[in-house]
Amino acid sequence: MTGATPFATRELHAPGSAGDPWWRDAVIYQVYPRSWADADGDGIGDLRGIASRLAHLAALGVDAVWLSPFYTSPQRDAGYDVADHRDVDPLFGSLTDADALIARAHELGLRIIVDLVPNHTSSEHPWFGEALTAGPGSPERDRYHFRDGLGEDGSEPPTNWQSNFGGAAWTRVTEPDGRPGQWYLHLFDPSQPDLNWQNCDVRADFRSTLRFWLDRGVDGFRVDVAHGLVKDPTFPPFGTPPGGLLEVTSDAPFWDQDGVHEIYRDWRELLQEYSPERIMCAEAWVSPADRAARYVREDEFHQAFNFEFLDTPWLAEPMRDVIAGSLAASDAVGAPTTWVLSNHDVLRHASRLGLPQDEEPPNGIGPEDLQPDAALGLRRARAATTLMLGLPGGAYVYQGEELGLPEHTTLPDEARADPTFTRTRGAEKGRDGCRVPMPWTKGAPALGFNDTGAAWLPQPDSYADLAVDQQDGVPGSTLELYRQLLALRRERDLGRAGLAEVEGLGDEVLAYLATAPDGTRTLVVANLSPESIELPAGTRVLVASDELVEGGLPTDTCVWAEI
Ligand code: BGC
Numbered sequence: 001m002t003g004a005t006p007f008a009t010r011e012l013h014a015p016g017s018a019g020d021p022w023w024r025d026a027v028i029y030q031v032y033p034r035s036w037a038d039a040d041g042d043g044i045g046d047l048r049g050i051a052s053r054l055a056h057l058a059a060l061g062v063d064a065v066w067l068s069p070f071y072t073s074p075q076r077d078a079g080y081d082v083a084d085h086r087d088v089d090p091l092f093g094s095l096t097d098a099d100a101l102i103a104r105a106h107e108l109g110l111r112i113i114v115d116l117v118p119n120h121t122s123s124e125h126p127w128f129g130e131a132l133t134a135g136p137g138s139p140e141r142d143r144y145h146f147r148d149g150l151g152e153d154g155s156e157p158p159t160n161w162q163s164n165f166g167g168a169a170w171t172r173v174t175e176p177d178g179r180p181g182q183w184y185l186h187l188f189d190p191s192q193p194d195l196n197w198q199n200c201d202v203r204a205d206f207r208s209t210l211r212f213w214l215d216r217g218v219d220g221f222r223v224d225v226a227h228g229l230v231k232d233p234t235f236p237p238f239g240t241p242p243g244g245l246l247e248v249t250s251d252a253p254f255w256d257q258d259g260v261h262e263i264y265r266d267w268r269e270l271l272q273e274y275s276p277e278r279i280m281c282a283e284a285w286v287s288p289a290d291r292a293a294r295y296v297r298e299d300e301f302h303q304a305f306n307f308e309f310l311d312t313p314w315l316a317e318p319m320r321d322v323i324a325g326s327l328a329a330s331d332a333v334g335a336p337t338t339w340v341l342s343n344h345d346v347l348r349h350a351s352r353l354g355l356p357q358d359e360e361p362p363n364g365i366g367p368e369d370l371q372p373d374a375a376l377g378l379r380r381a382r383a384a385t386t387l388m389l390g391l392p393g394g395a396y397v398y399q400g401e402e403l404g405l406p407e408h409t410t411l412p413d414e415a416r417a418d419p420t421f422t423r424t425r426g427a428e429k430g431r432d433g434c435r436v437p438m439p440w441t442k443g444a445p446a447l448g449f450n451d452t453g454a455a456w457l458p459q460p461d462s463y464a465d466l467a468v469d470q471q472d473g474v475p476g477s478t479l480e481l482y483r484q485l486l487a488l489r490r491e492r493d494l495g496r497a498g499l500a501e502v503e504g505l506g507d508e509v510l511a512y513l514a515t516a517p518d519g520t521r522t523l524v525v526a527n528l529s530p531e532s533i534e535l536p537a538g539t540r541v542l543v544a545s546d547e548l549v550e551g552g553l554p555t556d557t558c559v560w561a562e563i
Helices: 047-060 095-107 126-134 200-215 260-272 289-296 316-332 374-389 419-423 461-466 478-491
Strands: 009-013 027-031 064-067 084-088 111-116 170-174 180-185 220-223 279-282 338-340 394-398 498-502 509-515 521-527 540-544 557-562
Touching: 009 316, 027 047, 047 064, 047 095, 047 478, 084 095, 084 200, 095 111, 111 200, 200 260, 260 279, 260 289, 289 316, 316 498, 316 509, 374 394, 374 478, 374 521, 374 557, 478 540
Parallel strands: 027 064, 027 394, 064 111, 111 220, 220 279, 338 394
Antiparallel strands: 009 498, 170 180, 498 509, 509 521, 521 557, 540 557
16 A cells, blocks of 8 residues: 555655565574484484474575584584584584585575684684694794783783683693693683684685585575674773673774774675675674674675664663664665574573663573563563564574573573683573573473483473464464564565654654555554554554554554554
8 A cells, every 4th residue: 555644754764676685684593503403312403403393494484594503613602612614513413414404495495594603713623722732933823812921920811801701811821841831812711712813824714614615505604703803913901891791892902893894805705706695694793883884884794683773672762763773874884784682692582571671681590580571571572573573674583582482591500501601600690591492392302302302401391381383373372473474574575665763653652664665565563651552543453463452552562554
């Protein structure tokens, strides 16, 4: 339908066009391989398990799948500590399994994005062993950041930089002659030494890794810690150590240095040799939005996660600002905005939104901490997702959010595996609560994650009733809501729509008019006020995140409507 609207609007974003490439409005589903499906029954998910469950994703209606790392790794940071970027860890299968998974995904019309971890290697990468053996001043050490310590005997770390997982960002090594020696930099765990991106071997090796996976048919890369590869070469002291995982501190001498961009320009050129088009998505915890937008200039990344959106509390004013601000910042460089609400590093949004919204969410929740309001969190999560999928651009969905899974907030400390928990001596519970194995079938061993009942992290009781088989075909379930949203999003071309803010529905109501390239109009309204509101006259509701009451839109509900 087209025609006049009964309300005032303010243009935020112009529509795309029918010929736009797929990634500009793609919805990409993140699979965390340890926890999605476990074919061999050892309690840790694997590639064969993933391949066997891909039909779930085709039925959900996503465009692509991003797989967190499944490469050879001692698993000190759940695979983000890579010992061989060009092989599969036996825990997850083999290269043959990876090929079969890529082929199966393509058969189902799903693209495959793999993770690339260029900021660091595992300390079990052959290069790190060579660096230790070769000693100070060697070309082998130059691939990492080795420095002499401060103080007379070099026993003080070279800078005061702190690791994101807690503790100093430097660890001292023992030299081949047995004496205490140099220090190496690790922005994360000591088992993840940072690579020196000024070194030619490093640059050449990652080019080979890109080609290796591109030649195997992957459709793109999610690039880990994309804002961290280059360090200020003067290694200055940094007064304010980061307060938590990847906290946005753009002034840090190790985050968002200008030198990172030439690396991505080089990779973009390499990707351009391939057809059909391959993409890269930046994990760059950078703010403000115009600084983050530099990563998606036309000769760099195709996408960058919109972490400002993920970090925004469920309050109308900051939400309205972040939506308008991120569209403006990405439009300024001609890029799409890439929305996201959950991933394997943050509290699941069904729990995050059930906590007080005027405080920073914690990094993990334990049994003795304030527990989220589960019903409120789920209600808001459904509304937030309905809002997100109604916005133009791309979006990422984290495994299990389509079931409304909450964070596991009562994991016993003994079960925790995230290095943040140990490195902060339990001060931060860490990220295990969002990484718990998927529930597929109520009553089955490990809720259908495998046949044996083994699970590397225990599943909470609440997961049984949220299992896929409990929601499949059930009207009003979160799974059916996601399916409906994704189908309508495609049908009404919301990812390529122009967007205008609708005014006059109230300060605590977010309302947008999305106009697709063919003129189809969709009204997206989220009510964050404490009162139920009336929808504008002449609207016909297409989908609602929760039931409407007497035709009104209750608190914490979002609808899409025809107008
Ligand atoms: C990943 C984390 C990981 C860290 C170090 C992050 O950005 O998403 O899971 O611990 O990088 O590789």
